[in-house]
Amino acid sequence: MQELIHHSTQTLEFHLDKLNEVQEFYLSKSFDFDAHFDAFLHHLLDYFKAKGNTTYESEVLKIMSMISTVKRGFNPVKMEKVNVGKRDLIYGFSFNGIESIHGFLTDLLSKEQRKLDESEELLSGLMISMYQNGILDDAKIKDLNSIAKIELFWNHLLPQNTTISGINKKLRLTLLSEDIYLILEKILAKLS
Numbered sequence: 001m002q003e004l005i006h007h008s009t010q011t012l013e014f015h016l017d018k019l020n021e022v023q024e025f026y027l028s029k030s031f032d033f034d035a036h037f038d039a040f041l042h043h044l045l046d047y048f049k050a051k052g053n054t055t056y057e058s059e060v061l062k063i064m065s066m067i068s069t070v071k072r073g074f075n076p077v078k079m080e081k082v083n084v085g086k087r088d089l090i091y092g093f094s095f096n097g098i099e100s101i102h103g104f105l106t107d108l109l110s111k112e113q114r115k116l117d118e119s120e121e122l123l124s125g126l127m128i129s130m131y132q133n134g135i136l137d138d139a140k141i142k143d144l145n146s147i148a149k150i151e152l153f154w155n156h157l158l159p160q161n162t163t164i165s166g167i168n169k170k171l172r173l174t175l176l177s178e179d180i181y182l183i184l185e186k187i188l189a190k191l192s
Contacts, residue, residue, distance in 0.1 A: 003051065005112055005179045012109040015044060019101060026091070026098065037067075037094060044101070056104060063097035115174050120183050126167060127187050141192045150181050150188070 022040050025033040048057040069076040070090045130136040157164045
């Protein structure tokens with residue numbers, strides 16, 4: 001199921017903020033680090049399960065399994081019993097997990113943001129062209145001050161213009177209609 005890209009970016013930014021909080025506990029060597037990291041991992045796992053993203057769900061489970069293995073007294077790489085330095089080993093594997101999570105969260109966020117940026121660039125050009133051709137004027141731009149009005153305007157244009165219809169079809173390959181309306185709202189706010 002396709003998700004609203006604007007919501008997806010907000011959720012990924014939220015998880016990155018939470019990861020930053022976990023890293024602060026890590027840096028301060030807080031006794032609460034384990035509990036916060038564990039809670040973060042469970043929330044992240046729930047997010048990827050709900051999204052149906054089995055690749056990243058598996059990555060989070062792998063990190064959870066490595067840390068669990070260390071807590072049970074085994075080095076997950078060598079599969080040897082650890083008698084001394086278990087706490088340091090937990091911190092080492094936790095750091096490895098934090099780095100891995102940071103990498104894939106920032107990668108996912110940049111992919112989603114790229115979709116929005118490319119769509120905004122395409123729609124900006126279209127709006128400027130419509131302004132130059134007299135389809136849009138300053139009064140119409142001021143009137144398009146809500147998502148509902150923008151939706152009506154956009155849907156009114158689709159059957160009238162094959163170029164706009166084609167752009168809409170291209171955008172709908174990666175975005176929901178609501179994403180398009182939000183991007184249009186942002187562009188129109190800049191134009192007014």
